[in-house]
Amino acid sequence: MKEPDTKNTTASPLPAGLVRPWEASPFSSNEQRLSVTQWLLTLAIMLLLFVSLPRLWPLIEDFNPDPDYRMPYTLSDDYWLYSQYCQWAAAHSDVMVVGDSVVWGHYVPPDESLSHHLTGLTGKTTQQTFANMGIDGIHPAAMAGLLEYYGQAISGKKVILSFNPLWMTSKKHDLQTDKEFRFNHPRLVPQFTPRIACYTESIPNRLRIVMERRVELLQWSSHLSTAYLDKMDLSTWAMAHPYDSPLGAMPFTLPQPKETTEQHPSWNARGGAAQAFPWVDLETSVQWQFFKRAINTLRDRSNTVFVVIGPFNEHMMTDKSLGQYRLIKAGVETWLQENKVPYSMPAPLPSDLYADASHPLAAGYALLAQQLCDDASFKSVILSPAEPD
Amino acid sequence: MHFHTWTFLPFFLIAYGVYLGVRTSRFANLWIVIVSYVFYGWWNPLYLAIIAYSTLIDYAVLACMVKSSRKKMWLSVSIVNGLFLLGFFKYGLFVTENINHLLSAVGSDYALARPERLLPLGLSFYVFKSMGYLIDCYRGHVARETNLIRHAAFVSFFPILLAGPIERAANLLPQFRDPRRVTPQDMADGLSLFVVGLFKKVALADCLALYVNKIYASPESFQGPALILATVAFAWQIYFDFSGYTDMARGVARAMGFRIMLNFNHPYLATGLGDFWRRWHISLSTWFRDYVYIPLGGSRGGPLFTARNVLLTMVVSGLWHGAAWTFVVWGALHGLGMVVTRALERHPFYRDKCPRLAKQIGVFAFVTFAWIFFRASTWSDACLIVTRIFTSGLSDPACPLLFIALMGGVLIYQFMCDSSLRRYLMTGSVRVSLTVLMLLYVILFSASGGQAFIYNQF
Structure with missing residues (x-):
């Protein structure tokens, strides 16, 4: 390889033997001086590593989801893993069920979630399998980002997209406040435009997030940190485990979720009272704008999108609040009809099948799955053997 | 920025x-x-x-x-x-x-x-x-x-x-x-300097800062081993932080076709305090030499007159670094150290018989001790740290082995640079491999916070 030219390069000729003072200063105290050729070689190696490392990693990391798999709560913000799971689910499942904690099954084990019951119900007839693509705690603004940047594998599939009105129950949930608000999954929301006033991340960090979305190696690095280093960078992890080897912390097997078997009581059994939610207007709702964006992202990838609205816990609302909620539902329905998005609006579940304002209990999921399977639109779009759009 | x-x-x-x-x-x-x-x-x-x-x-x-x-x-x-x-x-x-x-x-x-x-x-x-x-x-x-x-x-x-x-x-x-002429080699040189500086800052300095900050935030909670290790870690942290900044600055300037002077030259391999200041923050020490020490009379008078000038210059240098008495003491300590090593270097035994490594260890120990006053938040903290280093018992310092390995790795590299083994570091394959490793480490494992440079506050 050609070594760097250590002779001085001058802008204008000097008498022989004379060196300009600033050119007499040594290059550096170390030997890390690369020639142009060496830099080109370095960049080529880096490019190779950028492409190959995240792709080779799945060969050594043990990731074998079962049909009821859902992203473990502790790995909720491991978006690289989510993209891997999308690839797996796209190859192994017929229908992707996408949404927040309602789809994920916040109060129930994986074998009681909506996707599990849908698979169970349709298994006897159309033999379709439903993948639980929910993320606990995600909201529409983050969901739109998740699908856009990490859900590319969901393409040409049938997708059930859950619309949870919970995110419109207040200006805070709807990300409309000007005051800083630490919401979930900030790495998935738009970093610059459209501006979210309550999001106050520094510009360097926003730029890093934007880079991470586009560079898979950075996503993979984030995966290592989330999955093995307790969501810390290497130095912070070393501080917490001073005598441990970082390599020892990577067993190449993803942490298994600690699933609860505890039966959660219903909201009214816990003495819950009817609430007057300060609903936001559909027209001005930030989360609704992002939900529409998520639909468009999915449709742009040739997916057949089917929206499930709610069912929100209407028993938990005051009459006035219920009236506002119905207006929102009507508005959502109108938009879906206008844009030819098939949907289902299941009837509210019995009161004691809700754990809180939006999450069904295990029996609630079973009933909801049954309601969907009985829905004509659902049957024709999701259960029919027709090819996707 | x-x-x-x-x-x-x-x-x-x-x-x-x-x-x-x-x-x-x-x-x-x-x-x-x-x-x-x-x-x-x-x-x-x-x-x-x-x-x-x-x-x-x-x-x-x-x-x-x-x-x-x-x-x-x-x-x-x-x-x-x-x-x-x-x-x-x-x-x-x-x-x-x-x-x-x-x-x-x-x-x-x-x-x-x-x-x-x-x-x-x-x-x-x-x-x-x-x-x-x-x-x-x-x-x-x-x-x-x-x-x-x-x-x-x-x-x-x-x-x-x-x-x-x-x-x-x-x-x-x-x-x-x-x-201005910007050649492809200028760009390559700029990139070489920048990558080394970036590695020093985000992979080494910011990493060591975690341990140093923890210990120095409440020195009363730690005993001798932790305080000693934190002080040694700070010695390396400030070196990586400042020389890393300088490398990046010189790299950016180089890519624009400008040549900026060398500011650090393996200061912890110095064999005397004078030698240390010819290797550490060279641009500042030469500034003080030319605009303070020499106008004061330099070494033109007797030994006492020279010692006075050295001390005065170093005290002013300490005050330049920060507006606190701890910086003044730090400067004065260096002044005293320079006076003493100047005297020692006149002695044939020290000059000719004392092993080079012993001198290097001595200088490093002294400089590291002086850093206590530089780093401590207050004068009472500095005194407390010095006292506890010598009087408190032994306890697990909980210093990450990773950090010790990083410091050790750099020390070995510097000794290699300064020895006949240097030729091995000059081969293209070693350079390319080290650059790839540095880049990978920075991209994959460094913290994303972007801590400020220590010397920006001065």
Whole structure:
């Protein structure tokens, strides 16, 4: 390889033997001086590593989801893993069920979630399998980002997209406040435009997030940190485990979720009272704008999108609040009809099948799955053997 | 805006892209001034007024100086102006607190109001650069720059604006006058320097900072081993932090076709305190040598006179670093160390028989001990740390093995650089491999926070 030219390069000729003072200063105290050729070689190696490392990693990391798999709560913000799971689910499942904690099954084990019951119900007839693509705690603004940047594998599939009105129950949930608000999954929301006033991340960090979305190696690095280093960078992890080897912390097997078997009581059994939610207007709702964006992202990838609205816990609302909620539902329905998005609006579940304002209990999921399977639109779009759009 | 943050990347790509287009035109220096002001103003646009003020005053003073027969008077105006800026922004609080202590000691109820001002980033660096230029002009060592844009570019040149090197006018100003040539090798050199600096900062300095900050935040909670390890870690942290900044600054400048002086040269391999200061923050130590030590008389008098000059120079150097008594003590310790090692080096046994490694270990131990006063938040903390190092018991320091391995790895590399093994480091395959490893480490494992550089506060 050609070594760097250590002779001085001058802008204008000097008498022989004379060196300009600033050119007499040594290059550096170390030997890390690369020639142009060496830099080109370095960049080529880096490019190779950028492409190959995240792709080779799945060969050594043990990731074998079962049909009821859902992203473990502790790995909720491991978006690289989510993209891997999308690839797996796209190859192994017929229908992707996408949404927040309602789809994920916040109060129930994986074998009681909506996707599990849908698979169970349709298994006897159309033999379709439903993948639980929910993320606990995600909201529409983050969901739109998740699908856009990490859900590319969901393409040409049938997708059930859950619309949870919970995110419109207040200006805070709807990300409309000007005051800083630490919401979930900030790495998935738009970093610059459209501006979210309550999001106050520094510009360097926003730029890093934007880079991470586009560079898979950075996503993979984030995966290592989330999955093995307790969501810390290497130095912070070393501080917490001073005598441990970082390599020892990577067993190449993803942490298994600690699933609860505890039966959660219903909201009214816990003495819950009817609430007057300060609903936001559909027209001005930030989360609704992002939900529409998520639909468009999915449709742009040739997916057949089917929206499930709610069912929100209407028993938990005051009459006035219920009236506002119905207006929102009507508005959502109108938009879906206008844009030819098939949907289902299941009837509210019995009161004691809700754990809180939006999450069904295990029996609630079973009933909801049954309601969907009985829905004509659902049957024709999701259960029919027709090819996707 | 710091070199190691993501904000710098788009800034530099735009600044550099345009620069490459205009570098041979008459707009090159104007573009440098514009991007330098954006770079500096990014942190706080209000402080652009200070650098603009400093630039204009010194430009005007120089114009008056060359025409006037009272050159010394005009030089004094500039020096007083520079010292006023430093005093107002940097030492105001220190002076006020000390006056209030004195007033309180004599039983007075009166107290001066505490000035609540932020120290503009890099103030000490560009004030010293400008001051050195005026003194050189006064001495006739350099010619006055008549072009205001070129003068402003010299003062505000963004790669070295925030933390030096404090480049001399004789070196830097002519480079703004010459037609600029940027060769592919300049770009490669710039990248080489930048990557090493980035690695030093984000992979080494910021990593060690975690341990140092934890221990120094509450030294009363830790015992000897942890305090010793934290102090050694700080010795390396500040070296990686500052030399990392310098490498990046020199790399950015190099990519733009500028040659900036070397500021660090393996200081922890020094065999004496004088040698240490010829390797550590070279631009500052030579500045003090030329503009403080030599004017004080240097070594032209007897040993006592020389010792006085060394001590005075080092105390002023300590005060330059920070407005606190801990910095004064740190400077004084170095002054004393220099006087002692100068005396030792005159002794044939020490000079010829004492093993080089023993000298290096001795200097490192002394410098590391002095860092306690530099790093401690207060004088009482510094005393507490020194006391506890020698009197407290032994306990698990919980210093990550990873950090010790990193420090050890760099030390081995430096010893190799300084020995006959150097030839192995010079092979292309070693260079490329090390660069790939550094880049991978920075991308995959470094913290994303982007901690500020230690020397920016000076």
